[in-house]
Amino acid sequence: MRTTILITSPDRWTAPGLELFEFAPIFPGGPEWLTKPVLIALLSSVIAIALCWAAFAKPKIIPRGWQSIGEYAYLFVRDQIARPNLGADSDRWMGFLLTIFLTVLIWNLMGVIPLIQFPVAAHIAFPLVLALTVYGIKIYLGVRHHGVRGYLRGIVHLPGLPGWAYGLYAPMILAEVFITSLFTHFVRLFANMFAGHILLAFFSSVGFWFLFEQLTPLGAGLGVLGVLMTIVMTAFEMFIQFLQAFLFAMLAGMFIASGLRGAH
Known part of the structure; x- marks a missing residue:
């Protein structure tokens, strides 16, 4: 049996990989959980709170500055996410949905902010926590408003379906509501931010390496291409x-509506 050993030379460009998502504690010997993504998530929360405070603490009849930005965000979430899914209940859930949308959007945009350059949602734990929060609210609302049996009956019931078909249909729809929906909620956000971060790191690495680290006549064109692609x-x-923040908040609205109405 022959073993092949890959030796990476300092003079050879290597593509960025999973090391982009490995972070040591901020302080040597400090808590293992206190890493760069945690600090970015905390900073994102501060930014979201500051934006809402600046926009709505002292509202004016004619909005200007931060109030205009805040109202645009509020109206977008209300008209595109809350009302289409929650109808008459939309105003009650606007605070939660606006928080979800702004949090995920700021998390994502951190991936293109200079010196930060890491989208928080590319670390699977963060979108998982948000998705679990929405999941818990959905289940709580369904049981509270309809009871356990009523909630399950509302999920499974399909008008016109023959009785014998429920043996096949019921397990599939229950799995979709209680298992698959949770994973699709956070995995979609995580996977897109993970892949996007890898791609940006790849092209920026190509540009930097072939234009600054190892500039050659042949490599210069490749470096320029890397910069342009970046x-x-x-x-x-x-x-x-932006799209993933919208989709994540929209799915949150749909799941909350399903709990309120007791249907899938």
């Missing part, structure tokens, strides 16, 4: 970051 991918990634 710019293009950054713009595209910002669109994806």
Whole structure:
């Protein structure tokens, strides 16, 4: 049996990998949990609170400055997420949905902020915690408003379905409501931010290496291409970051509505 050993030379470019998501504690000998993603998440919370405070602490009849930005965000969440899913209950849940949307959006945008450059949602624990919170609220609302039996009956019931078919249909729909929905909620956000971070790191690494670290006539073109792709991918990634924040908040609204109405 022959063993192949890969030796990485300091003069050879290597693509970034999973080491981008490995973080040591901020302080040597400090708590293992206190890492860069945790600090970024805390900073994101401060930014979200500061934005809402600046926008709504002293509202004016004619909005200006931060109030205008805050009202645009509020109206977007209300009209595109809350009302289509929750209808008459939308105002009661606006605070929660706006918080979810702003938190995830700021988490994501941290991936393109210079010197920070890490989207918090690319660390699976953070979107998982938000998804579990929404999941718990969904189950609580369903049981509170309909009881355990009524909630389960509302999920399983399908008008016109023959009785014998429930043996196949019921396990699938229950698995979708109580298992699959949780995973699809946070995995979609995590996977997109994870992949986007890898791509941005890849192209920026190519540009930096072939233009600054090992500049050669042949490599210069590749380095320029890396820089151009970094710019293009950054713009595209910002669109994806906004889209994923919207989808995560929209699914939160849908799940809350399903608990209130007792249906899947």
